[in-house]
Amino acid sequence: MTCQSCRESTRLDFEFSMAFQPIYDAVAERVWGYEALVRGMAGESAFSVLSQVSQEQKYRFDQDCRVKAIELASRLFPAGEDLKLSINFMPNAVYEPAACLRATLLAADRFSFPKSAIMFEFTEDEEVSDTVHLTNIIAEYRKHDFTIAIDDFGAGHAGLGLLVEFQPDLIKIDMKILRDVDTNRAGQAVVAGIMSIAQQLDITVLAEGVETEAEFEVLKAAGIRLFQGYLFAKPAFEELPPVTLSTV
Secondary structure, three states, X not given: OOOHHHHOOOOOOOOOEEEXXXXXXXXXXXXXXXXXXXXXXXXXXXXXXXXXXXXXXXXXXXXXXXXXXXHHHHHHXXXXXXXXXXXXXXXXXXXXXXXXXXXXXHHHHHOOOOHHHEEEEEEOOOOOOOHHHHHHHHHHHHHOOOEEEEEEEOOOOOOOHHHHHOOOOEEEEOHXXXXXXXXXXXXXXXXXXXXXXXXXXXXXXXXXXXXXXHHHHHHHHOOOOEEEOOOOOOOEEOOOOOOOOOOO
């Protein structure tokens, strides 16, 4: 199954790979999963890669990122461990949800990577004009047991409106809200509000961009279980970096 837009997508004229950053489970005291982050072939930043993607290449880039992430994870993830692979996707690059999943499903089969281990996250920073289309994408993804997450929650276009339209499995609170949260009463209040809503909707919360142990302790006390940020590990190019938190 393919759609015309998919077939007509322009192939990429550059190469890229992935870095991996761990997501830490503070309750289980173990790595919960890894986010795949696009990088240039010499480890160049995501911005340097994304700046090369033309409008005509968006679909192909989105598809190739998924395949590359699954390929590398299948090789790097330790056998027998229950780990999630978090992959970013661009809703505006998905034309027909079922057809646009074909490459992902084929890659999972080809590399023997469990589909239930895949989490797709989309950033709230990307404006989605057609929420019905987004809801259809998510419904299709859930048919295949994928986990759905909203990245950069609280910093983008939609905010709480996205939670009214649909309920993701996980939300990642934007790092701007969490910076210096240990001394910022307003940040603490916002986190408490998000946690209250998430608990009522049965949504898991992840704190991203955590850099200090003080931030970590306050957020853990607020009930957050999953964490990501430099306090735990920086992204490693084509490797799984160890968690270095001193309290682990």
